[in-house]
Amino acid sequence: SVIDGKNETIKFGIPTTSLELDQISQLKYKQYSSRQYIDSEKFPEHRERDEYDNDLNSKYFFATWNDKVIATIRLIQDNPLPTQKAFDFIEPSYIANLPFENRAEFGRFIITPLDKENNKYLPRRVVMLVLFQVLLQFCVNNNIEGGYSFLKSSLYKKMKRLRMPI
Numbered sequence: 001s002v003i004d005g006k007n008e009t010i011k012f013g014i015p016t017t018s019l020e021l022d023q024i025s026q027l028k029y030k031q032y033s034s035r036q037y038i039d040s041e042k043f044p045e046h047r048e049r050d051e052y053d054n055d056l057n058s059k060y061f062f063a064t065w066n067d068k069v070i071a072t073i074r075l076i077q078d079n080p081l082p083t084q085k086a087f088d089f090i091e092p093s094y095i096a097n098l099p100f101e102n103r104a105e106f107g108r109f110i111i112t113p114l115d116k117e118n119n120k121y122l123p124r125r126v127v128m129l130v131l132f133q134v135l136l137q138f139c140v141n142n143n144i145e146g147g148y149s150f151l152k153s154s155l156y157k158k159m160k161r162l163r164m165p166i
Contacts, residue, residue: 010062010127012134023069024047024060030112052076061135063127065114071127073135074108075144081105083148096147104139104147109155125162132164 015021025047032048033040040046052058057078076082079100083089095103111127114120114134138144151159 008065010066010070010122010130012130013062014134014138015060015062020062020064020069021053021060024062024072025053027072027112028108028109031112042136052078052082060108061131061138063111065132070114071111071131072108073106073110073131075135075138076105076107077101077103077144078105081148082107083150090116095148098146102143102145104144106135106147106149109149125158128158129162 015024028048029038029040029043029046029154033043034039039049043049052074055076055078058078060074061075062069081103082105111131114122
């Protein structure tokens, strides 16, 4: 990408170090506490984690710029999935007919500006689309054919405009 006339690199992938996972936890805390999605007093270390973060059935995908995490999304493969544990609902038949090992839940999706203080932004949706591409490639490679996610209405509308399969 070109930012302020300079070639810059944004890296996408799966975190492989404890430092990368810690940066993801810090980003989640910062974003969720600033929007009051979580009670910040319950996270004195300023890191948002839940029982799935230490689970071998969870995997994060992320984007970094200048060694700073700027985006993340989590995939959970479990039986039952967290949504199925928490809510009573009728599954769509195309998901209900999938074997459990071919399902996943997607969540903890966050994207931040590159450098808001210095007005450094990428064109809208670029990070989201590439992060979804990385996630989708993982799903294809691992036979994950469907799943669940909760979306804010603004993200849902954005994804519909982009003709994403939701």
